[in-house]
Amino acid sequence: MRVVIAEDDALLREGLVLLLGTEGIEVAAAADNAADFLAAVSAERPDAVVVDVRLPPSFTDEGLRAAVEARRLLPGLPVLVLSAYVEDSYATDLLSDGAGGVGYLLKERVGKVARFLDALHEVVGGGTVLDPEVVTQLMVRRHADDPIRTLTPRERDVLALMAEGRANAAIAAELVVSEPAVSKHIGNIFTKLGLPPNDIGHRRVLAVLAYLRA
Structure with missing residues (x-):
């Protein structure tokens, strides 16, 4: 390198x-x-x-x-x-x-x-x-109408760990919840941030960055 x-x-x-x-x-x-x-x-x-x-x-x-x-x-x-x-x-x-x-x-x-x-x-x-x-x-500098503000506290926790590059299993271990629960939270995040399944690109990254586009 x-x-x-x-x-x-x-x-x-x-x-x-x-x-x-x-x-x-x-x-x-x-x-x-x-x-x-x-x-x-x-x-x-x-x-x-x-x-x-x-x-x-x-x-x-x-x-x-x-x-x-x-x-x-x-x-x-x-x-x-x-x-x-x-x-x-x-x-x-x-x-x-x-x-x-x-x-x-x-x-x-x-x-x-x-x-x-x-x-x-x-x-x-x-x-x-x-x-x-x-x-x-970066989140707290955004305006009040940013979609990121629609997330629940637990969804914010999941999003923060996604931003660190954590996989679902690692997020589940950190938050002491099941992997299906993490998958459900991530699905909710995608929905609230307007990232449907047919979005082009990496939705986990787009979820972290969605508030920057607001």
Whole structure:
């Protein structure tokens, strides 16, 4: 696997390079700004990118905008956002393009290296990995008429675990309920969010992201 990193913190950037190297993952380039990052993506055509949200010069959402542009340059490029902040300005575009292969983790909540590495492999495999806190913060920023607000507390619990990439069996074990009960909750979520069986795409991912489209 070859990756390109966009991270302005020199210590974290070099730490990621060393960490990935020890795991046999080649870092093709590591940039501290969006322009150099996009140039590296275009030149190196990596298997995945790891991007911080806030990059120079304004330290607002340059990283997210660069990630969206990188996916335009290389459609379907797996993107793992690793940031201290939840920004929704371009998160909608990044997460809801239907291509999969996207992750959004909060730095302070990645308690184990294995969690980060597992997330990277998950997005490279086309999966979606969202920190539950990212989901929560994005949810509370939506308007009151968002369909996500029609879910029951238990359905929200199920949805949060779906956002972590949990399978039905794992969700059932976490919530101490049966798998049929989980399947029923997921069916209710799909119905309330307007995701009928003939929807094109991965309905589990679409369910997590439906509120972003509202």
